[in-house]
């Protein structure tokens with residue numbers, strides 16, 4: 067199948083510091099790929115490049131027509147109501163209707179008229195997911211999307227992402243430094259180190275996955291060792 071995104075020879079330096087040094091990556095339609103790496107390994111830099119947000123980067127990238135990004139912070143505009151944040155920049159008919167459908171899918175059907183400041187952190191992040199979803203992305207880029215949330219909200223958001231993926235079938239690249247999150251959600255895990263992808267392995271544990279599964283524990287230990295934890 068034709069990959070939804072292909073990146074070849076991605077390079078990025080900041081001054082003398084080479085952060086990405088020839089990254090190769092491809093993601094199949096519907097595939098969920100986690101990008102793991104230590105702090106400062108260049109995960110966010112790579113995600114921004116894949117999203118088309120870094121004109122300074124080197125390399126060749128072929129992107130899908132419909133791509134959406136969710137960042138660690140919700141990045142909602144505080145002076146726009148929730149529904150207008152979701153519909154922001156959309157074109158086509160029935161913007162409010164489509165935004166309402168997306169809000170309902172993340173469990174916020176009744177909050178469209180609210181202001182971002184009236185939402186909890188988890189709700190605001192759900193709105194950010196709705197804003198991505200309404201674009202019907204072929205590829206969803208997620209940069210530590212649940213990193214700022216408390217543990218319980220994080221679990222709920224992970225379950226939400228799994229459900230939305232099952233319903234919509236988008237491909238996703240999930241940047242995380244959480245080996246468990248990667249093992250719970252991903253079909254494949256990439257490890258970024260020294261500016262390159264140094265490991266690219268499928269997760270073969272059957273879904274639904276449990277942290278209590280011995281295979282899960284073994285895979286987690288392997289990843290933590292590779293991350294130097």
Ligand SMILES: Nc1ncnc2c1ncn2[C@@H]1O[C@H](COP(=O)(O)OP(=O)(O)OP(=O)(O)O)[C@@H](O)[C@H]1O
Nearest residue numbers: 080083085103104105106107108109110111112243
């Ligand atoms: N705009 C910038 N100017 C200068 N250096 C930068 C810039 N953006 C990133 N860097 C540097 O590039 C390196 C990689 O940063 P990046 O944020 O991509 O890492 P990361 O793997 O996402 O880290 P973390 O898990 O801590 O978020 C770091 O050393 C960082 O200081």
